[in-house]
Amino acid sequence: MGNLSERFSKLRESSDWLAAGLFFLLSLICLLTSISSAVALLLGIILAVSLGNPCIKLAQRVIGLLLKFSVVGLGFGMSVQQAIDASQNGFLLTVSSIVFTLILGALTASRMGLTRHAGQLISSGTAICGGSAIAAVAPVIKAGPRDISVALGVVFILNSVALFVFPPIGHWLSMTQEQFGLWSAIAIHDTSSVVGASASYGAEALAIATTVKLGRALWIIPLSLLMAVISGGSVRKITIPWFIGLFILAMLANSFVPGVEMFNTEIVEWSKRGLVLTLFLIGSTMTRELLKSVGIMPMVYGIFLWVAIASSSLTFIMYG
Known part of the structure; x- marks a missing residue:
């Protein structure tokens, strides 16, 4: 019996070494080659589900920082006028979609058997910006680890599905780059x-999507204040998305500082590579344990909110 246990232990260790080696090899491939965002995400998911990811804690630490720096780098490929145009076009839709999602979430969470905190976190992540909104709101409402992990699991799974589903839908509906970027x-x-998703659709879609999304992310602050009032939480725990300020500075530099054009193309290209790597890392955290921990009703609730906001915003953009 002891020999059998020892053999299983060694087999497990060799499997972990293989998974770790593949993790770092695929990370380099995603960073240094022209693999698409969807392929990178899929590679990460396949690695996590088939072999597991012994480097999952490292991946989780790197994801947030790499995403922020990559988004800031994209600012060097955009002009201030582009940002103004995109913000004007997307402001009303942004505000109305946030309010609609939060109200719909509040009305349906308890009816679907979710705890109050789980419902608040999933609806916040759907309304504004996924994991970032959940991470910002969770300490304000004093959510427990279980509710946080469930909410993050739901949002990450649906977020991954969106990367594969949205571009084909956009092409099927013959959406313009402006329409797809906004959607x-x-x-x-x-x-x-x-x-x-927007980068795979085109440069104009990428510029519009990034600008509108970062403007949307600023709503984390008033949402956190609202949740603090409702839940009796502490406003001191509210976090400000500082990287959005750096993104604006990058756009200003690209628009008005002489000489930036000499290196802005390389910065944007490496930023896109960084985002591809980020998606691989996100995929590598989608382990079987995470998928099992989510539960049926939180996933149904998340899908319900997602379909509601996706279909209503699509109708407004295409026919409004």
Whole structure:
């Protein structure tokens, strides 16, 4: 019996080494080659589900920072006028979609058997910007680890699905780049998949989606204040998305500082590579344990809110 246990232990160790080796090899491939965002995400998911990811804690630490720096780098490929135009076109839809999603979420969460905190976190992530909104709101409402993990699981799974589903739908409906960029920014949860989906659609879609999505992310602050009042939480725990300020500075530099054009193309290209790597890392955290931990009703609730915001915003953009 002891020998059998020892053999299983060694087999497990060799499997972990193989998974770790593949993790770092695929990370380099995603960073240094022209793999698409969807392929990178799929590679991460396949690795996590088939072999597991012994480097999952490292991936989780890197994802947030790499995403922020990559988004800032994209600012060097956009002009201030582009940002103003995109913000004007998307402001009303942004505000109305956030309010609609939060109200719909509040009315339906308890009826679907969700705890109050789980409902608040999933609706916040759907309304604004996925995992970032959940991370910002969770300490304000004093959510427990279970509710946080469930909410993150729901949002990450649906966020991954969006990266594969949205571009084909856009092409099927013959959406313009402006329409698709706006729709992606409103209806996809996380900034990483918004950028990934819109980048595959075109440069104009990418510029519009990124600008509108980052403007949307600023609503984390008033949402956190609202949740603090409702839940009796502490406003001191509210976090400000500082990287959006750096993104604006990058756009200003690209628009008005002489000489930036000498290196802005390379910065944007490496930023896109960084976002592809980010999506691979996100995929590598989608382990079987995470999928099992979500539960049926939280997933149904998340899908319900997602379909509601995606279909209503699509109707407004196409026919409004």
